[in-house]
Amino acid sequence: MKTLFPIVGQRAILEMLHQIAENDRYANAYLFHGPRGTGKEAVAIEFAAIMNCQSEDERPCGTCKGCKQMRHLQHPNLTQIFALPGGSGDRDPLKGLSESVIEDIQEAVLNKSENPYQKIRIQRAQNIKISSIRQMQKNIHMGLAESGRKIVLIFEAERMSTEAFNSILKIVEEPPPHTSFIFCTGAIHLIPETIQSRCQMAPFRLLTTEEIINGLDDYASLESGEKVKRIARMANGDFGFALALADRNLEELEAQIVKFLQAIMGGKPLAIKEQVDYLRSLTSESGLTLYRFLQLIQLWMRDAHLWSETENLNQLVFQQMIDKIKKFVEHYEYMDYDSAQILLENAVDFIERNVYIRLALYSLQVQLHQAIHGKLQEKIYGHRHRYNPNSIR
Ligand SMILES: [Zn+2]
Structure with a gap:
């Protein structure tokens, strides 16, 4: 299968998209959803290229004008919407932004055109602005600049406010001719039902x-x-x-994981505070987000659990840390692994919703400390995750 950029996995979805293009039966809107880092945005760009390639043969050909413009993310039929820092424009999202911020935006888009797996991240950009939606609504009614289809890509759609979702609803329902929307999200539970029900779903897998x-x-x-x-x-x-x-030094990262676990095992307030500060300092610009660090901790705990039950080295993620894992397993024989996993999942969930991150991290560490020492009380579990308290040892 020919692709504009190398696409990592996701063959089933690519085939589905080719089929849609072949039959020329497009939906008004698509919702590309699934775990982070699985290529939703890259495949969305690929789909836009398939729809706008001018070749009569296999699409995307990669050489026609449409493909070249799409590769640089500069196709006139393409609109990209992503989170931006606050400005002063009511209908122009760039109005009021400083020159250096505009340069950052241009650079982020350029990076994405070189590697579609690169996220567009602008400092202090939390939300997709309503002015971005308004500007798109104004421009989308202009005629089709080229043959093909107009595509509106919405990256990290969960960053839209309720107001933004409401304002986009009508145009998603009745888009201008030859127009499709693609919402990409790693957090489908934050996308309102009113949007979901208007989209054709494309589930991405790990x-x-x-x-x-x-x-x-x-x-x-x-x-x-x-x-x-x-x-x-x-x-x-x-x-x-x-x-x-x-791009990272893996040994340093592993040392950081050990520090985090040691702080929790020891339960000393100062060490815990240090770890909370460290976690709070993780930002998306460095690629190591809080979410991803906690995921590494989850994997480490899973390794310890697996080792305690199977002693099979090949199944482990952190095979090179086997000495530490062995020691941990031997030392904490009453460790409550199931609860630890749920605590970590709940913490990730809290952090995603941006509520009291510092508090969530403190309570995570206190409760993990109890789980490691096998002293967890049943009452602390959140409601979101199914859990059978009978399995508490
Ligand atoms: Zn082409």
């Missing part, structure tokens, strides 16, 4: 270790070897994370 290894070859020029395998296991299906890990 990538396999093998797919990530191939992707690292394409995008990070890393050939298969021990380090690449290690990165692919730690990324746990999230290619965006694999790319971030490729």
Whole structure:
């Protein structure tokens, strides 16, 4: 299958999109959803290229004018919407932004055109602005600039406010001719039902270790070897994370995981405060987000659990840390692994909703401390996750 950029995995979705294009039966809107770093945005750009390629043969051909413009994310039929910092424009999202912010935006878009797995991240940009939606609504009614279809890509759609969702609803329901919307999100539970019900769904799945290894070859020029395998296991299906890990010192990261666990095991307030400060300092610009760090902790705990039950080294993510894992398992024989996993999931959930992050991190550490020492009380569990209290030891 020919693609504009190398696409990591997701063959089933690509085939579905080719089928849609072949039959020329497009939906008004698509919702690309699934775990982070699985290529929703890259595949959305690919779909836009398929729809706007001028070749009579296999699409996207990669050489026609449409493909070239799409590769640079400069096709006149393409509108991209993403989170931006606050400005002063009511209908112009860039109005009131400083020159350096505008430069940052241009650079982020340029980076994405070089690697569609790169996220567009602008400092202090939390939300998709209502002015971005208004501007799109104004421009989208202008005629089709080229043949093909007009595509509105909404990256990280969960960053839209209720007001923004409401204002886009009508145009999604009745778009101008030859127009489709693609909402991309890693947090479908934050997308209102009114939007979901108007979209054709495209569920993305976690990538396999093998797919990530191939992707690292394409995008990070890393050939298969021990380090690449290690990165692919730690990324746990999230290619965006694999790319971030490729630029990192893995030993430092592992040392950080150990520090975090030691602070929790010891339960000393000062050490815990230090860890909370560290976690709060993680930002998306460095690729290592709070979410991803907590995911590494989850993987580490899962390793310890697996080791305690199977002693099978090959199943572990952190194979190179086996000495530490062994020690942990031997020392904490009453460790409540199931609860620890739920606590970590709940913390991620809280953080995603942006509520009291510091408080969520403190309570995570206190409760993890109890879980590690096998002293967790049943009453602390949240409601979101099914849990059978009978399994508490
Ligand atoms: Zn083409």
